[in-house]
Amino acid sequence: MGYTVAVVGATGNVGREILDIMAERGFPADKVVAVASRRSQGTEVSFGDKTLKCEALETTDFSNVDICLMSAGGDVSREWGPKIAKQGAVVIDNSSAFRTDPDVPLIVPEVNADAVAGFTKKNIIANPNCSTAQLVVALKPIHERAKIKRVVVSTYQSVSGAGKEAMDDLFAQTRAVFVSDEVQSKKFPKRMAFNVIPHIDVFMDDGSTKEEWKMVVETKKILDPKIKLHATCVRVPVFISHSEAVNIELEEPLSADEARDILREAPGCLVIDKREPGGYMTPYEAAGEDATYISRIREDPTVENGLAMWVVSDNLRKGAALNAVQIAELLVNRKLLTARAEAA
Structure with missing residues (x-):
């Protein structure tokens, strides 16, 4: 017996990607319900070889839904996530609404899968920020081997992280x-075409942006609260995939060759690191792919036990949709969730 899955925000970039990925990976769903805002009611979306008509969120009955994958923004999640969870569906939320809630697990399956068991407190699981997701996938195997003390990361984030309107804006410009x-x-606050903008989300009192703050607090929650992290987040004129220049300070020595070998064996990672022109990954090549790509792995002689690397991933997939589906698969594979139709 398969599961009943609702996708809230099914007409958005991430919602459509979730539907595609569920179909690609053969998620065990007997029924998939596409849910959107009232104004998008009746809009058709694809799920494999099927076409689904969107239901309005306000009138959807979640009482028989097993898993609800939400990607409709923080305000919608804050209002509807707890309501849906109380009806018995496990909510896997892509927004920032619940990421810092101590009773809500923040999960990247390759990094902290065991923490998913904590979902029973509120029936909600949070998906991390897209820039955090790919970062911690790359950091986890390094941290396990040599303990990370400090990370300095500069991001090069695609406009799709700001939604379809942002992609349209870049195209038009x-x-x-x-x-x-x-x-x-x-x-955007400034021209995006042929430009870069060192500003994502709102500014905070200390001069950092909320996007940078998210990377700090989420990395600590997912990976290790002792890790010190400083981020500078930059929007670049790329449609899909985020890139990150990552500088790591370790407690123990680790050569670039050792790091390369460790990352080659790590789940979710794919090392593309030839020291020649074109021997590295770019956002264009990562678009549509599931892996977190790691290139330019090298030792940093300016600090003791320093490493540097270049990390690229499709933000709509690993940063959002794929990670959410992987969390749902985690619940199924670990037998943490029984289909309500089967239980009845």
Whole structure:
């Protein structure tokens, strides 16, 4: 007997990706319900070779739903996540609404799968920020071998992390540049085309942005609260995939060759690291792929036990949709969830 799965936010970038990935991976769902806002009710979305019509969130009955994959933004999650969870569905949420809640596990399956058992406290599991997800996949095997003391990361984040409107904005701006039209910015505080913007999310009192703060607190919660982390998050004119330049200070010595070998064997990681032109991964090549790619692995002689690396991943997949589906698979494979139809 398969599961009944609801996808809330099914018309968005991540929602559509979730449906595609569930179909690709053969998730054991007997029934999939596409859910969106009232204005998107009736909109058709694809699930494998099927077409689903979206139901309105406000009128959807979740009483027979086993798993609810939510990707409709923080406000919607804060209002509806607990309501859906109380009806018995396990909510796997892609927003930032529950990530710092001590009673909600924040899960990247390759990194802290055992923590998923804590979902029973609120029936909610949080998906981390997209930039955090790929970072901790790369850091975990290094941390297990040589203990990470400090991380300095600079991100190069694609516009898809800000939603479809942001992707449309970059496309329109790029076209405007080429045809000599006026470049207008609807989504970003400054022009995005042929530019970079060192500002993602709101500014905080200490001068960091909330995106940078998220990377700090989420890495500590997922990996190790003792790790010190400093982030600078930058939006770049790329449609899909985030890249990160990562500098690591370790407690124990670890050569670049050793790190390369460790990462080659690590779940979710794929090392592409030839010291020649083109022997590294770029965001364009990572788009549509599941792996977290690691390149430019080298020792940093400016600190004791220092390493540097380049980390690239499709933010819509590993950073959001794939990770959410992997969490659902974790619940199924560890027999932490019984299909309600089967239990009845």
